[in-house]
Amino acid sequence: MSSDVSQTSADAAARDETAVSRFVERFASTLAQAGFPPMAARVFVALLAADSGSLTSAELSEQLRISSAAVSGAVRFLIQVNVVLREREPGSRRDVYRVYEHVWQEVLTRRMQILDFWNESLRAGIDAVGAATPAGRRLSETLDFFVFLDQEVPDMIARWRERQSRGAAS
Amino acid sequence: MSSDVSQTSADAAARDETAVSRFVERFASTLAQAGFPPMAARVFVALLAADSGSLTSAELSEQLRISSAAVSGAVRFLIQVNVVLREREPGSRRDVYRVYEHVWQEVLTRRMQILDFWNESLRAGIDAVGAATPAGRRLSETLDFFVFLDQEVPDMIARWRERQSRGAAS
DNA sequence: CACTAGATTCACGAGATAGTGAAACTTAGA
DNA sequence: TCTAAGTTTCACTATCTCGTGAATCTAGTG
Numbered sequence: 001m002s003s004d005v006s007q008t009s010a011d012a013a014a015r016d017e018t019a020v021s022r023f024v025e026r027f028a029s030t031l032a033q034a035g036f037p038p039m040a041a042r043v044f045v046a047l048l049a050a051d052s053g054s055l056t057s058a059e060l061s062e063q064l065r066i067s068s069a070a071v072s073g074a075v076r077f078l079i080q081v082n083v084v085l086r087e088r089e090p091g092s093r094r095d096v097y098r099v100y101e102h103v104w105q106e107v108l109t110r111r112m113q114i115l116d117f118w119n120e121s122l123r124a125g126i127d128a129v130g131a132a133t134p135a136g137r138r139l140s141e142t143l144d145f146f147v148f149l150d151q152e153v154p155d156m157i158a159r160w161r162e163r164q165s166r167g168a169a170s
Numbered sequence: 171m172s173s174d175v176s177q178t179s180a181d182a183a184a185r186d187e188t189a190v191s192r193f194v195e196r197f198a199s200t201l202a203q204a205g206f207p208p209m210a211a212r213v214f215v216a217l218l219a220a221d222s223g224s225l226t227s228a229e230l231s232e233q234l235r236i237s238s239a240a241v242s243g244a245v246r247f248l249i250q251v252n253v254v255l256r257e258r259e260p261g262s263r264r265d266v267y268r269v270y271e272h273v274w275q276e277v278l279t280r281r282m283q284i285l286d287f288w289n290e291s292l293r294a295g296i297d298a299v300g301a302a303t304p305a306g307r308r309l310s311e312t313l314d315f316f317v318f319l320d321q322e323v324p325d326m327i328a329r330w331r332e333r334q335s336r337g338a339a340s
Numbered sequence: 341c342a343c344t345a346g347a348t349t350c351a352c353g354a355g356a357t358a359g360t361g362a363a364a365c366t367t368a369g370a
Numbered sequence: 371t372c373t374a375a376g377t378t379t380c381a382c383t384a385t386c387t388c389g390t391g392a393a394t395c396t397a398g399t400g
Contacts (some may be wrong), residue, residue, distance in 0.1 A: 019298035027291045034284065035205035038179060039358075048312070049295060052399070067360055072378055092377055093368055099308075105316050107191045116202065121200055125193035129185055135221045138269075141334075142218070145274050148330055157324050160315060209389075227347070237390055242348055263398060264344055341400105348395070357386080365378070370371100 020049055021063075037065065039074040044083065047099045054087065054098035082106055105157050112153050115146045124148070171247055190219055191233075210234065213244040214253065217269045224257065225267035275327050282323050285316045292316070 028041040033150070036044075042064050047055055057071045064071075075097055076082035083103050087096050100106055122143045129135040198211040205212075212234050217225055225233070227241045245267055248254035253273050253322075257266050270276055292313045299305040 001223075015299055015303070020295075023291070023295035025297045027288070027295060030288055030291055037358075048308060049299055049305050051203060051299070051303055051307065053304065068377070069361075070359055073359080076378090091368090093366095093377090095377080104312060108319075118197070118200055121193070121197045128189035128193045129219055129221070133185070133221055134223065135219050135286075138218060138223065140273060145314075145330060147331070152329070153390080156319075156326065160318055160320070161253050164311075165316070207388080220354070239349080239391075240389055243389080246348090261398095263347090265347075265397095343399085345398085346396085349394080350389085350391105353388105355386105355388085358380105358384090359383100360383085363378105363380085364380100366376085368373100368375085370373080 015051075023054065024049055024064075026097065037074070037077055038069050040077045042066075043074040043097075044078055044099065047084065047097060054096045056094045056096050060097070082110065105160070108153065108157065112150060117148055117152055119143055194234075196217055207244070207247055209240050209244040210247045213241065213267075214237075214248055214269065217254065217267060224266045226266050228264070230267070241278045252280060275330070278323065278327065282320060285320055289316055290312055 022043045024042065028036075028038070029046045031041040031045070031163055032038045043060055046063055046133075047053065057068055057075070060071045061065075061068050066080060075084065075086070079086060082100070083106060084099055086098050087098055088094075122139055126136050126139045126143065129139065131137075131140065185273045194212065194215045196209070198206075198215045201215070212274055213230055213266065216230060216233055217223065224261040227238055227245070230236075231238050231289060245256070248267075251258060254267050254272070257268055258264075260264055282332045292309055296309045296313065298308050299309065301307075301310065
């Protein structure tokens with residue numbers, strides 16, 4: 001087969017893998033600063049930046065220079081938090097991993113669900129300090145704000161979806 | 171002086187410090203799970219749950235059973251991320267720490283600013299993979315979504331402020 | 341100007357986390 | 371049923387983070 005990777009003249013649209021790799025590492029590192037496990041971040045961004053939107057374990061392992069065990073761990077995490085899915089390509093033994101279509105909406109929605117958890121805790125706190133006390137009022141305002149977000153954010157996402165379906169320009 | 175802390179019968183509205191402490195630990199632990207440094211979370215919630223809204227280093231140290239060094243570190247973090255301020259009470263040598271009035275609006279606004287940082291990275295990524303490629307389109311959609319949030323969230327916070335100023339009930 | 345309450349810094353140790361290599365497991369294909 | 375490609379698990383290690391205690395620094399007060 002003549003499908004050599006290092007063809008640069010024939011394939012005019014060949015992408016600069018060095019630049020892509022730099023992006024992957026940079027963006028992954030910013031995500032990691034925001035609390036993402038480092039390896040999971042790297043795998044995630046590598047998938048985002050893949051033209052096909054999906055890569056095999058071996059490809060990830062080679063591209064990021066990590067062990068297949070690390071890929072396995074990262075992928076498990078990403079599947080768990082619902083941003084990546086595993087596909088088995090028929091007629092092959094290898095899995096390919098793909099980022100969900102509308103990841104960021106998913107991520108945002110998921111983060112909002114955490115608030116429900118917080119709110120339960122807050123209600124207990126308001127009971128403990130007494131709703132009529134200054135502390136109670138402060139905690140109640142916090143709770144109200146979170147409830148407000150819980151209502152507003154889904155609307156916001158809906159607006160985004162609508163805007164998307166109409167076409168890009170605003 | 172007769173200002174003993176352990177007066178329970180005289181002060182009818184005395185709060186159940188055990189219950190409050192339980193709330194502090196629980197809520198702090200959920201915040202910690204969301205990426206907050208553990209000690210900073212405990213200090214933050216203790217301040218939230220304090221009737222006066224402010225506590226001294228010694229009070230925090232005693233209430234949370236942590237060293238003053240830990241208080242110092244936690245407070246430095248909280249001031250840095252702009253949720254707590256330091257006040258010196260006149261005629262005394264000790265500092266008191268206070269949570270900002272509208273902390274959560276602040277926190278949310280601040281988190282949005284992180285997006286600007288991400289977006290810069292994303293633009294570089296789009297360049298690297300080529301805007302017209304599938305990967306480029308995927309990254310562009312991500313960028314667009316973040317820009318959208320950057321516009322919408324301030325509006326959302328404004329709506330909240332307005333609702334607050336009108337009075338509680340919606 | 342000396343004293344001291346109070347805050348901060350620093351070196352250290354404990355505990356958690358993440359990634360590796362090797363072994364074990366699973367399963368498509370012969 | 372056997373073989374081997376591919377994935378996962380597990381024990382181990384390196385690294386990082388966080389809180390402590392002790393020493394140091396800062397600034398009111400007599």
